[in-house]
Amino acid sequence: MIDLxxxxxxxxxxxxxxxxxxxxxxxxxxxxxxxxxxxxxxKAQMELSAPASGRLTILAxxxxxxxxxxxxxxxx
Amino acid sequence: MAAPPNASSAGQSDRILxxxxxxxxxxxxxxxxxxxVFVIGEDVGKLGGIFGTAVGVQEEFGPSxxxxxxxxxxxxxxxxxxxxxxxxxxxxxxxxxxxxxVCFNQIYNFAAKTHYMSGGQYRMPLTMMxxxxxxxxxxxxxxxxxxxxFAHMPGIxxxxxSNAYDAKGLMHACIADDNLTLWMVHKxxxxxxxxxxxxxxxxxxxxxTDYSIPFGxxxxxxxxxxxxxxGLGLTVHHCLQAADLLATSGISAEVIDLRSxxxxxxxxIFASVAKTGRLVVxxxxxxxxxxxxxxxxxxxxxxxxxxKAPPRRVAYPDVPVPFSRPLEDFCMPDAQKVVAAxxxxxxxx
Numbered sequence: 001m002i003d004l005x006x007x008x009x010x011x012x013x014x015x016x017x018x019x020x021x022x023x024x025x026x027x028x029x030x031x032x033x034x035x036x037x038x039x040x041x042x043k044a045q046m047e048l049s050a051p052a053s054g055r056l057t058i059l060a061x062x063x064x065x066x067x068x069x070x071x072x073x074x075x076x
Numbered sequence: 077m078a079a080p081p082n083a084s085s086a087g088q089s090d091r092i093l094x095x096x097x098x099x100x101x102x103x104x105x106x107x108x109x110x111x112x113v114f115v116i117g118e119d120v121g122k123l124g125g126i127f128g129t130a131v132g133v134q135e136e137f138g139p140s141x142x143x144x145x146x147x148x149x150x151x152x153x154x155x156x157x158x159x160x161x162x163x164x165x166x167x168x169x170x171x172x173x174x175x176x177x178v179c180f181n182q183i184y185n186f187a188a189k190t191h192y193m194s195g196g197q198y199r200m201p202l203t204m205m206x207x208x209x210x211x212x213x214x215x216x217x218x219x220x221x222x223x224x225x226f227a228h229m230p231g232i233x234x235x236x237x238s239n240a241y242d243a244k245g246l247m248h249a250c251i252a253d254d255n256l257t258l259w260m261v262h263k264x265x266x267x268x269x270x271x272x273x274x275x276x277x278x279x280x281x282x283x284x285t286d287y288s289i290p291f292g293x294x295x296x297x298x299x300x301x302x303x304x305x306x307g308l309g310l311t312v313h314h315c316l317q318a319a320d321l322l323a324t325s326g327i328s329a330e331v332i333d334l335r336s337x338x339x340x341x342x343x344x345i346f347a348s349v350a351k352t353g354r355l356v357v358x359x360x361x362x363x364x365x366x367x368x369x370x371x372x373x374x375x376x377x378x379x380x381x382x383x384k385a386p387p388r389r390v391a392y393p394d395v396p397v398p399f400s401r402p403l404e405d406f407c408m409p410d411a412q413k414v415v416a417a418x419x420x421x422x423x424x425x
Contacts, residue, residue, distance in 0.1 A: 018269065020267075020268075020269035020273070020274065021092075021094060021267065021273075021274050021279065022092070023091050023092055023093060023097075024090055024091060024092065025090070025092065028090045029090060030090075034091075038094070038097075038269065039269075040269030040270065043269075043270040045128070045131075045268065045269050045270070062273065062274075063273055
């Protein structure tokens with residue numbers, strides 16, 4: 001199991017982010033390096049890629065408020 | 077989440093994309109395959125387009141193929157027209173359809189007519205990526221759809237995708253076409269976070285491979301026997317929601333998504349009304365002189381015996397889009413208004 005973490009440097013202050021949408025459903029197979037989730041901080045949209053290949057477990061659903069360093073999913 | 081019936085024919089995919097991302101995937105693919113394709117317009121380079129259709133294009137292809145322009149619509153559309161006539165395949169981003177008025181001569185006298193006026197000697201392989209629609213309190217100059225205004229002019233092909241699968245396939249069709257095409261996307265369907273949570277029914281499984289959706293082929297999303305609901309872009313989602321609500325009252329609604337406005341798939345609408353005998357057309361453009369009237373007239377003039385009840389239109393009232401949220405909500409088409417229109421023609425006459 002590898003954690004999908006919001007990197008500490010994805011944005012540079014303590015503002016809250018929000019999950020806009022996951023590009024895969026919970027339990028889907030994902031490939032390392034492919035974008036899996038879109039986030040937004042204020043009006044800036046960002047994305048995270050899968051750190052590994054495997055089955056995706058979503059921990060923070062769409063619309064959830066998230067913070068830097070937070071684990072939002074697992075892959076394995 | 078929408079699962080287009082024909083998704084499997086283009087290769088299975090587990091990815092569920094927003095429309096912005098799906099359209100962008102087509103742009104990237106076309107630019108990788110053909111050096112003649114480039115993007116130009118307001119905020120298209122560094123920002124990637126206000127509705128996200130060109131995010132990352134400048135990083136990958138450089139500023140010569142992702143050209144930021146001043147707010148000078150006549151200038152950059154004129155540049156794109158000239159480039160297209162010289163053999164390039166420009167993608168023009170103009171953000172809000174409301175501002176086409178600034179450069180309308182370039183579009184309807186020049187881009188739309190040059191192939192005809194030159195006796196076929198010049199082609200105009202130009203695609204415009206345009207955000208349309210209201211519902212987010214952006215007032216009268218940033219909320220229109222203006223579908224009918226463009227559809228009225230010969231020489232322009234117009235697509236209005238309602239979901240991510242169609243957004244990609246129709247973008248490929250537009251880029252491949254040798255004359256002027258408009259890819260019009262309702263802001264509420266494109267799936268950008270700053271416009272609110274993405275509309276789930278506008279997201280769809282999208283294959284990574286390229287595929288093209290032909291112009292002029294509507295899709296029947298849902299079959300029904302009592303009434304035909306016709307929508308495009310965002311109003312398809314109103315129709316689908318209305319069909320669910322109507323089903324609880326025992327009314328079976330067929331839902332048609334136009335996908336292309338020009339050319340218009342009148343055959344699919346006709347076949348549906350021949351079955352149901354009732355038609356409600358749902359459009360966010362102004363009610364008078366527009367899409368709703370054209371569709372109803374097309375069916376009525378072909379066979380007036382079809383009707384079991386008068387056709388109805390659910391469209392925008394003929395007023396500028398109000399800024400106030402309650403007033404705008406009052407004007408916007410929605411599922412409840414579609415249900416009310418259907419019920420008004422289901423009672424025995």
